Amino acid sequence: MKLYLYGIIDSSDQVKDSIYGLEGASVYNIPFCDIGAVVSEINQPIQGVTEGAVLEHEDIIEKLMENFTVLPVRFQTIIDGRDNLLSMMQSYYKDFRDNLERLHNKLEFGIKVIWPADKIKEHIINTYKKNDKKVSVPSNSSNKRFMRKKFEKYKINEEFQKKANKYISVMDLFFSKFAVEKKLKKLKTEDLLLDAVYLVEKGKQDNFRDAFEHIKSAHKGFKFLFSGPWPAYNFVILPKNNDLLKDSNQEDLFDKVIQHRDLVGADKI
Amino acid sequence: MTLNSVVETDFPEEFIEEMEKSNNALPKRIDANPKNVEKGLAKLVLTLIELIRKLLEKQAVRRVEAGSLSDEEIERVGETLTKLENKMKELKQIFGLKDEELNLNLGPLGDLM
Numbered sequence: 001m002k003l004y005l006y007g008i009i010d011s012s013d014q015v016k017d018s019i020y021g022l023e024g025a026s027v028y029n030i031p032f033c034d035i036g037a038v039v040s041e042i043n044q045p046i047q048g049v050t051e052g053a054v055l056e057h058e059d060i061i062e063k064l065m066e067n068f069t070v071l072p073v074r075f076q077t078i079i080d081g082r083d084n085l086l087s088m089m090q091s092y093y094k095d096f097r098d099n100l101e102r103l104h105n106k107l108e109f110g111i112k113v114i115w116p117a118d119k120i121k122e123h124i125i126n127t128y129k130k131n132d133k134k135v136s137v138p139s140n141s142s143n144k145r146f147m148r149k150k151f152e153k154y155k156i157n158e159e160f161q162k163k164a165n166k167y168i169s170v171m172d173l174f175f176s177k178f179a180v181e182k183k184l185k186k187l188k189t190e191d192l193l194l195d196a197v198y199l200v201e202k203g204k205q206d207n208f209r210d211a212f213e214h215i216k217s218a219h220k221g222f223k224f225l226f227s228g229p230w231p232a233y234n235f236v237i238l239p240k241n242n243d244l245l246k247d248s249n250q251e252d253l254f255d256k257v258i259q260h261r262d263l264v265g266a267d268k269i
Numbered sequence: 270m271t272l273n274s275v276v277e278t279d280f281p282e283e284f285i286e287e288m289e290k291s292n293n294a295l296p297k298r299i300d301a302n303p304k305n306v307e308k309g310l311a312k313l314v315l316t317l318i319e320l321i322r323k324l325l326e327k328q329a330v331r332r333v334e335a336g337s338l339s340d341e342e343i344e345r346v347g348e349t350l351t352k353l354e355n356k357m358k359e360l361k362q363i364f365g366l367k368d369e370e371l372n373l374n375l376g377p378l379g380d381l382m
Contacts, residue, residue, distance in 0.1 A: 062272045107272070112284055137333055138340055143347030147333060150350070154330040188291040191283075195291075225278035 003030075003039040003085055005077045006060050007231075009068035010100040012036050019063055022046065022056055030082065032089035035096055038064055039085070046076055061231050069104045071096060072231035092238065099236050105202050106180065108235060109228030111212065115167065115193040116221050117160075124159045128152065161187075168194050171215050178208040183234055193222075197234045205229055311364040315357070316371045320382055322353050 004022055012031030019027040021040035029036040038060075046053060054075055061072045079085045089096070137148040164187055171194065176182060179198035188195050200208045209226075216224045278284055329346045332338050338346065361367070373381040 062274070065272060112278075112287075114280070114283055114287060138343065141344060141347075143344050143351060144340075145347075146351045147329070147343050147347040150326060151330050151333050154327070154334075189287050192287040192291060223278070223280040223283060225276065225280070225284045227276040228274060229272050230274055231272075 001081060002042050003079045003082065004042040005073045005079055005085070006038045006040075006057065007064060007073050008071040008089075008096050008100070009036050009038055009064060010034075010104070011068050015064070016067070017063070019060060021060055022053060027060060030085060030089075032086060033093060035089070035093070035100065037085055037089055038070075039079075042078060045078070049075065065231060069100050070231055071099050071103070071236050072233050095238050099238075103199070103232045103235060106199050106232060106235075107202060107205060107229035108232045109179075109198050109200055109205070109208060109226070110230070111171075111175065111194065111196045111198065111227075112192065112225040113167075113171065113194040113219075114191050114223040115164075117191045117193075119221075120163055121156070121160060124156050124163070128156055128159070164193055167219075171219075172196070174211040174215050175208065178204040178211060181235055199232055199235045200229070308364055308366075311360070312366055312370060313373075315360055315364070315366060316373055316381065319357060319371045322350075322357060323382060325353070326350055 004025075006021065006027065009029065011029070012034055013029065013036075015027060015029050015038065021027040023040070023042060023044075025040040025042065027038060027040045029038050057075045061070055064070045079088065137144065137151050139145045139148045168184065168186055172182070172184065175196070175198055179200050181199040183197050185195040187193060198208065205228075212224070212226050216222075329338075329350060332346075333343060361371070371382075
């Protein structure tokens with residue numbers, strides 16, 4: 001019997017409410033020591049990633065979060081039988097326990113920022129041209145002109161990165177006041193200035209939201225996306241050198257869910 | 270307690286476009302199968318050459334900035350880097366590869382370039 005895994009919870013108790021999962025099967029907890037793996041039985045492989053299935057997966061994790069701390073597992077994690085599941089629980093018990101303690105009472109929020117990259121670059125180029133005198137790269141041959149062009153490109157890019165760092169550090173300063181952990185990605189594309197996730201205590205989510213509104217109103221011309229609260233998909237930390245992970249298809253057990261989460265979020269825009 | 274998750278933005282299309290751009294540009298794995306093994310390998314090799322080329326270029330530019338290169342040396346470095354860049358253009362054209370394809374996602378370490 002194959003088991004579809006939704007998440008790991010900080011309890012060995014049975015799920016009290018009747019929750020139905022993929023294929024309408026009952027969702028139940030398989031206890032291991034003082035924690036548990038929440039699963040439902042599944043007969044056939046899931047055909048691709050559909051918005052409905054992703055939403056269902058997400059919905060079940062959110063329901064579990066009403067009563068438990070949850071380590072959300074990536075969409076489409078299927079374990080071949082109870083014995084394999086228990087063996088995985090045994091191998092990871094300490095890591096699961098540590099993560100559950102760390103993530104207790106915490107939620108994840110996503111922040112994305114698009115900045116007016118073209119205008120900023122244009123401004124940098126204009127400023128650079130005005131101050132060009134400082135730099136003396138000869139241009140009396142094609143090879144030297146090549147080097148001069150490279151030099152200018154390098155300087156403009158350096159300034160672009162500096163500006164990006166400056167904006168990000170100001171924004172992050174506000175968000176970090178109310179967050180316990182964060183993951184920031186700078187300039188994933190030239191326009192996407194910031195793609196960040198923050199881990200926030202439940203009691204501070206309103207403060208975090210206020211910080212976002214403040215940052216948003218202070219940066220005219222920038223575009224913002226706020227998402228959350230989410231289960232802490234991005235903050236589950238597991239060692240990657242575990243044999244069980246190497247031998248099975250469970251690699252990246254947690255860290256890919258986030259990609260499907262965009263699909264979930266897109267539905268709610 | 271329910272989470273009541275929200276995704277709020279006045280610019281959904283722009284964000285979807287940017288996320289697609291960043292996801293599409295960097296495959297997690299090299300796509301090598303019997304049908305396109307040559308292109309897959311070329312992509313891997315050219316990515317590594319491109320990395321070295323960019324490092325050389327950066328090093329040269331830094332030395333120019335520091336003023337530690339003579340006129341003659343700038344000429345020589347310029348010639349070398351021009352030739353290297355032209356050769357790369359040629360190879361990319363032969364294997365039908367675009368600039369943004371010459372990169373690798375190194376998982377938790379981020380992108381190669």
